[in-house]
Amino acid sequence: MTTPANVLPLQNSDEQQLRIDLAAALRLAAYYDWHEGVANHFSAAVSPDGRKFLMNPRWKHFSMAKASELLLIDADDPDTMKRPDAPDPSAWSIHGAIHRRVPHARVALHLHPPHATALAGLKDPSIKPIDQVTARFYNRLAIDMEFGGIASEEAEGERIAATIGNHSNVMMANHGVTTVARTVAEAFDAMYHLERAAQTMVLAYSTGQPLNVMSDELAESVAREWDVYKDAEMSHFEEMKRVLDRDNPGYAD
Template sequence: MNAHPRPSELTADETQSLRVDLAAAFRLAAQFDWHESVGNHFSAALSADGKKFLMNPRWRHFGEIRASDLLILNADDSGVMARPDAPDPSAWTIHGSVHGRRPEVRVMLHCHPPYATALASLKDPDMKPVDQNTVRFFGKLGIDLGFGGIADDAAEGQRLAAAFGNRSVIIMGNHGVTVTGRTVDEAFEDLYFVERAAKILVLAYSTDQPLNVMSDDLAQKTADGWLPYNDQAFAHFDYLKRQLDKTDPSYRD
C-alpha cells in the first residue's frame, strides 16, 4: 500500500486495502515468531485526525486474523470498553492514546519479539550502532524506561504517547517494542529490522567481547545511506504477501 496524502475518510477500496495489509502483518508476525499467545496489537488510522482506526479484536491469535475481523474504533469513544466486542484493555490504552494525540501516526505495531524484548530488558537498552542494521535506527529510536506495569489505564497511555516524542520506533523498557509508520509496509519493515538489529546486538553482547561501536559521524552517515532504500519496504511486503497468498490467502477475507 503506497504512501499518499490521507483524505478525511478513506474510500471503501482504500479501507479494504488497509484491512488486508494489516491482516497480512498479523499473519507474518505469527510466522516470524513475534507474537505472544493471543496478546499484542497492531492498528492503522482511517481518518485524517487518526482518531478513527482499525485494530485487532481481543485475544484473537495473530495467526488467524482476517481483514474482516479488524475492529473500527474511535479514540474519542469513552464507552468503547463497555462494548460486547471491546478490545484488549492494554491495546485500547496504548493505541487509543497514541492515535488520539498523534495524527501523523498512521500505523502502529506493538509486540514483544524475542530479541527486541531481550534488549528492552537490559539496564541500557540503547540500540548501539555496531552494523548496518543497528545503525538504521540511529537518531530515530526512542527509549522508554518508565515502565509502570501493564498498560491498562489512561495515565499510562498518555505517558506512552508522550514518550514517542518525534521518534518512530520506541524500545519500551521491561516490555517490548512499538513501531509507527505512514503505511503498513513501512512500519512492518522497521519492525522486521528492529528485531534483526536487536538479534545482532544481543548476539554480539553474548560473546563478552567489546563492541565496536561506530562514531556518531559514521553512524549518521551510514543511517543517511539507508534513505535511498526506503522504498524497498514496499517490495519486501509485496513479496511477503505473495508468499501468504500461496499458503493461506484467508487473511484477505
C-alpha cells in the same frame, strides 16, 4: 447474522486495502514468531485526523487474522470498553492514546518479539551502531524507561504516546517495542529490522567481547542511507504478502 458494533462494513477501497494489509502484517508477525500468545496489537488510522482506526480483535491469534474481522475504533469514544466486542484493555490504552496524540502514527505496531524484548530487559536497552542494520536506528529510537505495568490504564498509554514524540521507533524498557509509520508496509519493515538489530545486539553481547561501535559520523551517514530504501520497504511487504498467499492464505477475507 448480526454484525458486532465495532466490526463495520468496508467503507471504501482505501479502507479495504488497509484492512488487508493490517491483517497480513498480523499474520506475518506470527510467521516470524514475534507475537506473544493472543496478546499484542496492531492498528491503522482510517480517518483524516487519525482518531478512527482499525485494530485486531481481543485475544484472537495473529495467524488467523482476517481483514473483515478487524475492529473499527474511535479513540474519542468513552464507551469503547463497555461493548461486548471491546478491544483488549492494554490495546485500547496504548493505541487509543497513540492515535489521539501522535499525528504521524497512521499505523502502529506493538509487539514483544524475543530479541527486542530481551534487549528491553537490559539496564541499557539502546541499540548501538555496530552494523548497517543497527545503524538504521542511530538517534532514531525513542527509549521509554518508565514502565508502569501492563498498560491497562489510560495514564500508561498517554505516557507511551508522549514518549514517541517525533520518533517512529520505540524501545519500551521491561516491555517490548513499537513502530509507527504512514503505511503498514513501512511500519512492518521497521519492525522487521528493529528485531533484526536487537538480535544482532543480543548475539554480540553474548560473546562477552567489546562492541566495535561506529563513530557518530559514520553511524549518522549509514542511518541517512536507509532513507533511500523506501521502495525496498514497500517491496519487502509485498513480497511477504506473496509468501502468505502461498503458506497462509485467507487474510484478505
